[in-house]
Amino acid sequence: MSRRLFQTERNAGLLIEVLRSLVAEHKFRLLDFVIMPNHIHLLMELDGEMTIEKAMQLVKGRFSYRLKHEFGFQSEIWQRGFSEVQITDEQGIVKSREYIRQNPVKAGLAQNVDEYPFCFGFLALQKAASATKNVVLQGLKPN
Secondary structure: OOOOHHHOHHHHHHHHHHHHHHHHOOOOEEEEEEEOOOOEEEEEEOOOOOOHHHHHHHHHHHHHHHHHHHHOOOOOOOOOOOOOOOOOOHHHHHHHHHHHHHHHHHOOOOOOOOOOOOEHHHHHHHHHHHHHHHHHHHHOOOO
16 A cells, blocks of 8 residues: 555554454454554464454455545555465564564654554553553542
């Protein structure tokens, strides 16, 4: 995809919602991701019944449907096909995660890997910070 469809917070946020919904429906496990302005990287774990083609059809289809119906987007959204790399060992997962994490830094979109808002790492940090804040707040009692 050459257009910068995901440069807006609205579109990137919608894609994150789609990914969360598919994970919640147990369609696949999402180990890592980054949403760049003009492409995405997903590190997924699939069970025996889910193929990569079906998983990508779910991601692309659900995002396209929601973007068109919720925001009236009428242009073509996705390029045909996708690139895939099958990972067969833990070292491959580690290398892929690092590649995904470094993508926004290499593109000049962030100074470090934890400050880019449209990636797994950033959202995990936000969730952890929120959980810590809730624990502290729950521990406070009025006089």
